[in-house]
Amino acid sequence: MQRRPGDLRRGAVVIRECVADARPLTEIKGVRDITSGVVLLVVWAAGGRTTLGWALIAAALTAAGDALIVLTNDGKLSTVLGIHGITAALLVAAGLVLALGWAPAAKSAVTTTVDGA
DSSP states (O other), rough: OOOOOTTGGGGGHHHHHHHOOHHHHHHHHHHHHHHHHHHHHHHOOOOOHHHHHHHHHHHHHHHHHHHHHHHHHTTTHIIIIIIIHHHHHHHHHHHHHHHHHHOOOOOOOOOOOTTTO
């Protein structure tokens, strides 16, 4: 089937129209998403919060790459920004908070002792 301008605007429906069996493509995407999550969990367990932060920033490249793919294939700008752009921005924001320790200071617990106990 020949690709038409605007095909990607309909997302997964287009995959089913253009490819006789879309299952392999969706399975690849599923494996990629699950692996990305597992890798981040391993990074967190092995390297701690700061390392996880930098890994999240690096993972934002996947969302940015997806955005470019959609944009260069006649995808809607609202889809690019609303799905992939927000995902990339949130990954970078969360990564910076973790990597640079930009968390609000926790209130210290006040402990009191009772004399004569």
